[in-house]
Amino acid sequence: MWPFSRYHRSEIQQHYKPVVLVTGCSAGIGLALARLLHQHLEYRVVITAREKSLHILQKEFLEDDRFHIRSLDVTSEEERKRLINDISKTWGGVDILVNNAGISYRSVIEHMTAKDELLQMETNYLGPMGLIRRVLPYMRETGRGKIINVSSVAGMLAMPTMSSYSASKYALEGASESLWYEMRPFGVQISLVQPGFIHSNSFRNVYHTDLSDPSRNWSGPYADFYQNMTPFVERMMNLSLTTSEKLAKIILKTMKTENPPLWIPATLDAKMFYYIRRLLPRRVLLPFLYWCLPKARTWGKKYSHRRDK
DSSP states (O other), rough: TTTTTTGOOOOOOSSSOOOOOOOOOOSHHHHHHHHHHOOTTSSSEEEEEGGGGHHHHHHOOOOOOTEEEEEOTTTOHHHHHHHHHHHHHHSSSOEEEEEOOOBBBBBBBBGGGGHHHHHHHHIIIIIHHHHHHHHHHHHHHOEEEEEEEEEEGGGGGTTBBBBBHHHHHHHHHHHHHHHHHHHGGGGGEEEEEOOSSSSSGGGGGGGOOOOTTGGGGGSSSSSSHHHHHHHHHHHHHOOOOOHHHHHHHHHHHHHHSSSOOOOOOOOOHHHHHHHHHSSHHHHHHHHHHHHTTTGGGGTTTTGGOOOOH
16 A cells, blocks of 8 residues: 555645745755745745855745745854844744755765865755754744755665765654654644756765765775766756756645655655665675666776675
8 A cells, every 4th residue: 555645635724824945945956945935825935055155045035925935054153043033023923944954965985084075964964953943943833834845865775975965864764754743733734855866957066075075086986986876867867857857846735735755756766765765684685785886896997905704
């Protein structure tokens, strides 16, 4: 039986105008969701982006009494505090929080630094958790609310050269699962929207460390990892039939659904991985996925001192 059947049936009959806060709206899923919410007059909306990207939103959207554009760097506690206080003074509080802002490092673990790791975790995990802590008191007091965290298929299964990104999404998924239990008595609902490969150019916006930067021509033991994984990810994204607009509609549906599930695989590959991870034993799953990676059996062969016995 399809485990999300209730998600496709029930819809909330709203008798008030929920306040929606969406992070990371300058591009991709966030921008698509902002465009969608701009058309839905039943919501009061706050869309955010970092200061340097605000002009993108200000050029496309006109602010009015129900649609606001605000600056937010999710890694800044001061900015998170200021924003939530501003919303509370204007509209009382946040009814629906969509944690969408995120970054992705393309680097093997050995090439990451403590500074890189911290920025990855601050953006994808610590920032969203900081916002959640600030909106929860209002949600508990009103006895309703939704927190929708945009995760990733990388939060289900890790991939080479994406260790830090996967770690941040695994952390987000683990915390969301715990929060589901903690908020259940108070009427606050938690959902994880899990996209896989999306048909977009977002692969061009990945972060690199000093050692994983393509300008270094990727020499050394990990050259094969970068030279194969980068075009592989690009190819999979180009082949995907899922767009940012489709994902925005899934998030909107989650907002409208009375009792949405915790896990919402949002692309075909995410749904496949959702079941593969549960059906295949780990001792079979990891070798199978390794076999599926492009030329993985030849990676690092020139530099390997592996001992088989």
